[in-house]
Amino acid sequence: MERFITKENLIRLAEELSATCRVLAPVAGCGTVTFRRFLPGMVLDLHSRMAAVSPKAATFPQTETLLTVKREIPEKKPEITETLPEGKSVVIGCRPCGARGKLIFNPVYETDKTKDPYYITRRDNTVFISLACDRPETTCFCHSVGSGPADPDGSDVLLTLVGEGYVARSVTPAGEDVLKSALFTDAGDKGKEADAKNAKAREMMGEAHDYVSAPAKLLARFDDMDFWAAQSAKCISCGACTYMCPTCYCFNITDDDLGLESRRIRSWDNCMSHTFTLEGSGHNPRPTKAHRLKNRVGHKFSYYPDLHGGVMACCGCGRCIKQCPAGIDIRQIVKAAQEYSE
Numbered sequence: 001m002e003r004f005i006t007k008e009n010l011i012r013l014a015e016e017l018s019a020t021c022r023v024l025a026p027v028a029g030c031g032t033v034t035f036r037r038f039l040p041g042m043v044l045d046l047h048s049r050m051a052a053v054s055p056k057a058a059t060f061p062q063t064e065t066l067l068t069v070k071r072e073i074p075e076k077k078p079e080i081t082e083t084l085p086e087g088k089s090v091v092i093g094c095r096p097c098g099a100r101g102k103l104i105f106n107p108v109y110e111t112d113k114t115k116d117p118y119y120i121t122r123r124d125n126t127v128f129i130s131l132a133c134d135r136p137e138t139t140c141f142c143h144s145v146g147s148g149p150a151d152p153d154g155s156d157v158l159l160t161l162v163g164e165g166y167v168a169r170s171v172t173p174a175g176e177d178v179l180k181s182a183l184f185t186d187a188g189d190k191g192k193e194a195d196a197k198n199a200k201a202r203e204m205m206g207e208a209h210d211y212v213s214a215p216a217k218l219l220a221r222f223d224d225m226d227f228w229a230a231q232s233a234k235c236i237s238c239g240a241c242t243y244m245c246p247t248c249y250c251f252n253i254t255d256d257d258l259g260l261e262s263r264r265i266r267s268w269d270n271c272m273s274h275t276f277t278l279e280g281s282g283h284n285p286r287p288t289k290a291h292r293l294k295n296r297v298g299h300k301f302s303y304y305p306d307l308h309g310g311v312m313a314c315c316g317c318g319r320c321i322k323q324c325p326a327g328i329d330i331r332q333i334v335k336a337a338q339e340y341s342e
Helices: 007-017 096-100 102-109 117-124 173-179 190-204 214-220 225-231 240-244 289-307 330-339
Strands: 002-006 022-029 032-037 063-070 079-082 089-094 126-131 157-162 165-170 251-257 261-268
Touching: 002 007, 007 022, 007 089, 007 165, 089 096, 096 102, 096 126, 102 117, 117 126, 126 173, 157 173, 157 190, 165 173, 165 190, 214 289, 214 330, 225 289, 225 330, 289 330
Parallel strands: 022 089, 089 126, 126 157
Antiparallel strands: 002 165, 022 032, 063 079, 063 261, 157 165, 251 261
């Protein structure tokens, strides 16, 4: 289905949806753009720049309570209550790379043997209304990892800016339901203009880098710690690259004990942190930042592709490049491994 919606009506759509759903949208504040709970009266910031943080939290929150435990007396069995997510959510204005990020989660959190009910419930109850990029940034490389500035994969509706509104195309049945709103009108010939804009955006990105050899080349450098020490020399182990990433899915679980009541909490974890693999004995199999960077890059461009049919665990959004205070570029690291010779 293809429809058209004006900029004003898109805001009205967000306001209407917020009455029955949790709406997350890019909102400017404190010098940056982040995804927040949208409430009527807020101003959407869809075009100034890509949001610093991805919309990952819509399906994989930074912190969530998995279950609660209540105890009355020591002799009585504790009451354990699972706290599955409730309600529906809508993400408006994320970029295609942000929506596509959750596709990397699916083979991990929904398998024949293991199913994460928290992630699956949120994923199945969240609609992504994405906005195609019309001016990719220098840090973007989605076209090199099998995607593009107007990639519909992972989205339910894909918007393309045309004049004073957006051509809206449904990608899934959930997206078709959104486009049934009276706020949308007939797109007419605007679809052709949208196609031209999307083609121009892809052309602006230039030639894609070939990562086909990356899995084997990175694995060949696995034990070369001199290589990884050189690549990680500037790293300050802040973890910004992981927290900003749409495809990072590592987490930690802690128990918040409040006496007779306690909660089991899941929160994002950071593989670039020294404590991520620190064992109770004091031993750490990844003792240096070189070891940790090797794991992060290797996972995205080698281990995950080997496990999941060549798909890179990276959507090419460039957040880890743009937000890195030390200026580390993951593209340069992978390329260095691909070009390395003994």
